[in-house]
Amino acid sequence: MRYSTNYDIGDRKRGQGINEDSVSLTVFEEGHRDGYRGQDRPQQKPATADGDETAEATDEPSDTGATDTDDDTDTADDTAASDTDSPGQPMNRSAGVFVVADGAGGHDAGDIASYITTTIVAEQLAPVAIRTARSYPGGFDVDVARDVLPDPPGEQELETAVAEAITAAHRDIIRYANKTGTQSYTTVVAGIYADGKLHYGWVGDSRAYVVNSARETISPLTRDHAVVQEWVDSDEIDPVEAHVHPNGNEITRALGGSGYEDPDEATVGVDTRTVRLYAEDTVLATSDGLIDAQTDAPELYEEYVDSDHADSVAERIREAAVTDDEIRDVVLDAASLDAASQEFVSLANDRGGKDNISVLLFADSALPKTPESGGMPVRDIDPDLDISERDTVIMTDE
DSSP: OEEEEEEEOOGGGTTTOOOOEEEEEEEEEEOOTTOSTTOOOOOOOOOSOOSEEEEEEOSSOOTTSOOSSSEEEEEOGGGOGGGOOOTTOOOOEEEEEEEEEEEESOTTTHHHHHHHHHHHHHHHHHHHHHHHHHTOGGGGTOOOOGGGSOOOOOHHHHHHHHHHHHHHHHHHHHHHHHHHTOOEEEEEEEEEEETTEEEEEEESSOEEEEEETTTTEEEEOOOOOBHHHHHHHTTSSOHHHHHHOTTTTEESOOEEESSOSOTTTOOOOOEEEEEEOOTTEEEEEEOTTTTSOOSOHHHHHHHHHHTTSOHHHHHHHHHHSOOHHHHHHHHHHOSSHHHHHHHHHHHHHHTTOOSOEEEEEEEOTTSOOOOSSSOOOOOOSOTTOOOOOOSOEEOOOO
């Protein structure tokens, strides 16, 4: 399994703000006998690590190689243990947990909320991912009696585990807010990768995509919990206007709160899904700082509305925004996952660097190949999704 993470404070906030994003990736690598049965074994670079690996990145120093610099990369990319094959060497089987959280409210609120989320969700889901991998020994052609193995979890069970882990983080953030008197919020997108499937959930406007290099496609896996997204869905505004709408910073769901709820009873609406993955897939999870990079959105919005939605202005908006097609092209054109994660940070800053930007990418070449024709499941949650958000504002009833 190859992976890469990268994060940056964003050019506009550099020197006058903090990075409120957090990223966490836990990888379980399992090798046995002749390797993962039935898969190709392409030549890869030498290994740098094996066994269980955990890479976690926040804007705090850590023992994984992360520092408190504005532009930090924590990777295992093409040198990860599961893709270390040379001719005659086996492939490992991989499972893992990913979390991206985008906090709101500053150093004592959003920063803490995102940290709580990445650590709690990873802590709760890592054993689930490993137990799921253990329940399917057939990939190594091992005949183990079923009564000594854990029962294979179904898709609904794994999605429920994701939702429960996110809810646990939500409750701990409320406990923190209650004790400190702060308003502490964060978005999250998180999931379990095991047995060739991605079981994931999200709250807010952090996103997940899957890019398939065999078919050169990008599939949005999430739909923003945001005011502008609701207006696009109801045809109140068009997708171009959504890129630059003044209300684009308003999300309708988030983890945490102001401490007035009972943390033992607090709930949050977590949307969950499951999709199948292939050897040519790259999963991307990102905070909205990648899509919400442009700093001239207010001027473009006024110009677009005043021009009665002129095509010429619409084209300028598309050029200023980071679109799904552009995200796809970065992944397809990059020489490695490291290169892609670095390019995403550079791209966001080149477009204005309006907000913190965090990205996480992973791929597993031990999976079955993409069907050459037909047979592909529809993985897009919304094929027409292509909008941009602003600095996060939590919409409440107060």
